[in-house]
């Protein structure tokens with residue numbers, strides 16, 4: 519399986535001696551083999567998650583992504599990448615099931631050392647006024663959009679944080695422009711779950727900043743994926759388009775590029791950021 523070859527740097531000239539002991543290079547700064555750089559993407563079978571898996575594979579990471587039921591869709595993505603000489607692994611996992619994430623991380627450990635996590639799996643949930651919501655509507659959305667993010671992040675930090683002997687790494691959360699606006703009519707529930715993600719991103723970023731782990735979020739605006747139609751709102755993309763300064767919905771790939779940049783060493787001094795990818799909205 520061809521993976522991008524590690525480039526051999528030109529032989530460096532001997533460094534002038536300062537008399538001081540050489541600084542020990544932190545583990546996270548040492549070059550790693552591209553194929554060993556595992557990034558876990560939750561909900562990677564379609565939409566923004568799938569676009570992120572494609573971009574990660576193209577950038578030389580080894581993406582491991584989850585799907586819930588659509589094994590054929592997930593396998594088709596793995597196969598499409600394989601045809602291009604790239605590798606990804608698909609693992610079945612409902613992030614809301616008890617014990618599922620512990621089992622998932624155990625599987626990821628068997629594939630290779632984790633360097634990053636993309637908390638992408640998310641649902642719009644029931645679209646209704648707050649006074650028409652059932653208690654389980656609320657718990658379903660928070661279970662997927664918030665509780666699972668705490669759990670994946672906890673499990674990732676135990677592998678990444680230098681506090682736990684890890685090499686450092688990067689976490690990117692999927693927020694939403696709705697966190698700032700409170701959501702359009704009847705989407706307060708979803709918007710509130712993404713507001714929790716913004717707070718989680720800011721707080722966790724500070725908590726682990728000195729442990730080699732960066733934590734950021736992207737806040738997409740209106741993005742052309744199946745999430746709208748699957749929540750019974752297929753018309754959202756056309757009806758909301760005119761409210762976007764750039765005059766169009768974004769693509770999943772436009773969000774994926776921001777995610778991969780935040781994950782990468784190119785964003786080495788960026789933590790606690792919430793990057794809007796929203797066409798000016």
Ligand SMILES: NC(=O)c1ccc[n+]([C@@H]2O[C@H](COP(=O)([O-])OP(=O)(O)OC[C@H]3O[C@@H](n4cnc5c(N)ncnc54)[C@H](OP(=O)(O)O)[C@@H]3O)[C@@H](O)[C@H]2O)c1
Nearest residue numbers: 561563565566586587612613639640692694738741743745
């Ligand atoms: N599209 C937008 O306009 C937009 C805007 C702002 C933020 N976002 C956020 O971006 C993220 C991705 O959205 P998207 O538009 O790409 O959505 P999507 O096309 O509906 O894809 C969602 C992904 O999450 C997975 N997922 C959902 N519930 C899950 C669960 N319980 N366990 C495991 N996986 C689960 C889905 O897997 P299955 O295929 O198995 O269902 C799917 O792979 C979400 O967090 C969303 O809130 C999207």
